[in-house]
Amino acid sequence: MRPMKIVPIPRHTLARSVAEQLLNLITAGALKPGARMPSERALMDQLQVARSTVREALQILAASRIIEIRPGVGAFVRTHPRTRLPAARTARQAQRAGRSTAPHHASIAPVAPVAVAKPAPDEPIRVPDLKRDRLATFEFISWWERARVQAARVMVVGAGALGNEALKNLALMGIGNLCIVDFDTIEAANLSRSVLFRAEDGGEKKSLVAARRAKELNPDVRVQYFHGDVNTQIGLGVFRRMDVIIGCLDNREARLAINRFAYRMNKPWVDGAIQELFGLVRVFVPGQGACYECTLTEQARREIALRYSCPLLARQNILLGKVPTTPTISSIIAGLQTQDALKLLHGLPVQPGHVTHINGLTNDFHTTAYTPDENCASHWVYDEVRELADCQAATTTGADLLQIARAELGDAAVIELDQEIVTHLDCPHCGTTTQVFQPISQVTHTDGQCPGCGELRQVKMAHLITGAEPFMDRSLSTLGVPPLHILRARNADEYRFYELTGDLAATLHWSHFEDAARVHVHPRPAITLGQVVETPVEKPRPRIVVH
Numbered sequence: 001m002r003p004m005k006i007v008p009i010p011r012h013t014l015a016r017s018v019a020e021q022l023l024n025l026i027t028a029g030a031l032k033p034g035a036r037m038p039s040e041r042a043l044m045d046q047l048q049v050a051r052s053t054v055r056e057a058l059q060i061l062a063a064s065r066i067i068e069i070r071p072g073v074g075a076f077v078r079t080h081p082r083t084r085l086p087a088a089r090t091a092r093q094a095q096r097a098g099r100s101t102a103p104h105h106a107s108i109a110p111v112a113p114v115a116v117a118k119p120a121p122d123e124p125i126r127v128p129d130l131k132r133d134r135l136a137t138f139e140f141i142s143w144w145e146r147a148r149v150q151a152a153r154v155m156v157v158g159a160g161a162l163g164n165e166a167l168k169n170l171a172l173m174g175i176g177n178l179c180i181v182d183f184d185t186i187e188a189a190n191l192s193r194s195v196l197f198r199a200e201d202g203g204e205k206k207s208l209v210a211a212r213r214a215k216e217l218n219p220d221v222r223v224q225y226f227h228g229d230v231n232t233q234i235g236l237g238v239f240r241r242m243d244v245i246i247g248c249l250d251n252r253e254a255r256l257a258i259n260r261f262a263y264r265m266n267k268p269w270v271d272g273a274i275q276e277l278f279g280l281v282r283v284f285v286p287g288q289g290a291c292y293e294c295t296l297t298e299q300a301r302r303e304i305a306l307r308y309s310c311p312l313l314a315r316q317n318i319l320l321g322k323v324p325t326t327p328t329i330s331s332i333i334a335g336l337q338t339q340d341a342l343k344l345l346h347g348l349p350v351q352p353g354h355v356t357h358i359n360g361l362t363n364d365f366h367t368t369a370y371t372p373d374e375n376c377a378s379h380w381v382y383d384e385v386r387e388l389a390d391c392q393a394a395t396t397t398g399a400d401l402l403q404i405a406r407a408e409l410g411d412a413a414v415i416e417l418d419q420e421i422v423t424h425l426d427c428p429h430c431g432t433t434t435q436v437f438q439p440i441s442q443v444t445h446t447d448g449q450c451p452g453c454g455e456l457r458q459v460k461m462a463h464l465i466t467g468a469e470p471f472m473d474r475s476l477s478t479l480g481v482p483p484l485h486i487l488r489a490r491n492a493d494e495y496r497f498y499e500l501t502g503d504l505a506a507t508l509h510w511s512h513f514e515d516a517a518r519v520h521v522h523p524r525p526a527i528t529l530g531q532v533v534e535t536p537v538e539k540p541r542p543r544i545v546v547h
């Protein structure tokens with residue numbers, strides 16, 4: 001007797017039946033070509049299913065070319081929608097195809113099929129100019145598309161060991177626009193793992209030096225650096241204008257922040273992590289399998305909750321705990337991250353919601369799928385974003401924004417801030433109260449101590465603008481809102497999303513080190529092979545002192 005065969009059950013049957021219902025509405029004419037699909041909330045309420053199921057259903061319809069999802073705008077019925085869904089694949093078929101069981105299409109629109117290098121008869125064959133064109137080699141790769149690569153906007157968060165390797169690859173590959181975020185400065189210990197840093201860069205901003213050297217590696221690439229904390233200082237509008245985000249981080253909090261920002265803006269992000277000779281790589285795409293927050297263990301969630309139970313200590317602890325790594329594992333992991341980014345940019349299949357573990361001791365690669373969490377707090381794609389061309393974080397007040405929101409949402413509308421505002425510090429011991437009105441990220445543990453008795457004071461916080469707050473007339477930036485941020489307002493029924501678009505030109509310009517003369521960090525003598533060069537006398541450079 002043959003052993004009984006166990007076949008996996010497809011996971012997405014619920015989402016598929018939602019997709020089928022929606023398709024029926026489209027074919028019956030209840031939703032006309034070009035019409036906007038009902039909001040996620042309306043679908044959740046009417047169909048009595050979770051938000052993640054609604055999203056998965058929309059992704060199925062999008063992948064089947066029935067609707068079109070415009071990131072940050074909404075979902076629309078296509079002009080000529082298909083009238084049926086392709087047959088559902090079983091989990092096994094999906095596995096055999098070497099892909100995730102989730103409906104997959106890259107979220108970068110439009111997704112083109114993988115091109116095979118066969119020139120059409122009436123098109124001249126393009127011969128790459130290897131002598132003049134630095135990207136010529138890539139022309140020989142069948143699926144490589146110059147236009148996509150050169151138009152691509154990629155954000156690298158973290159300019160440490162992984163970030164250096166990632167940026168080096170992206171610049172060499174000719175990725176057109178690179179945005180680099182880091183809040184740290186260079187120290188001697190970075191030099192053993194950071195291909196873009198030199199000894200004389202000691203004390204300089206990592207983001208700045210990395211951007212400058214990426215520009216030096218490939219002057220055709222446009223770069224911009226942000227010296228700041230991704231948790232609180234990068235506006236969502238920056239994420240909104242990226243194609244892919246690459247996380248090169250060493251802490252959970254920043255990963256969680258990127259995960260939420262990327263999800264809200266419906267952007268894929270590629271995470272990497274390293275320790276000694278071990279590493280992992282994972283791609284997260286909204287609506288396609290697990291996100292980063294879904295992967296957190298109970299223990300990790302408890303640790304995060306514990307940290308945030310004492311808000312003033314939370315941030316300081318993030319900076320503790322350095323992990324030992326080698327330049328070899330960082331180049332392997334960043335190599336895989338940037339390769340996945342390149343695939344995402346070309347609409348080639350990746351494995352969202354999966355993790356690849358690399359064991360450098362045994363040279364084993366192992367890929368497994370995470371289980372998505374239906375109730376994950378990160379799963380929220382912002383609907384249509386309203387661009388407020390006249391609003392800037394530095395000049396718009398809470399009152400201004402509330403007025404705009406109330407004009408659309410009614411008098412019950414409130415603004416939800418992403419960052420808690422410390423309003424008061426109360427000392428129960430002395431019975432004193434100090435007014436603060438600062439974002440939590442700018443209040444230190446030392447600030448929390450009572451100047452009278454030294455006890456840690458109680459922190460009073462607010463995260464809503466309802467119209468009654470004493471900080472109504474302060475600018476949004478003093479309330480911790482970064483430039484080009486997208487704020488959310490709500491009444492009892494719906495959310496609206498408002499972008500401080502007046503910040504766009506100054507915030508996202510991609511034009512650091514465009515002046516070619518300034519690309520080189522330090523003037524260098526021209527060297528011809530076989531020639532001995534006298535180094536000209538230079539002013540002394542700041543050097544790293546190793547203790």
Ligand SMILES: [Zn+2]
Nearest residue numbers: 291293294376
């Ligand atoms: Zn999740």
Ligand SMILES: [Zn+2]
Nearest residue numbers: 427430450453
């Ligand atoms: Zn006191």
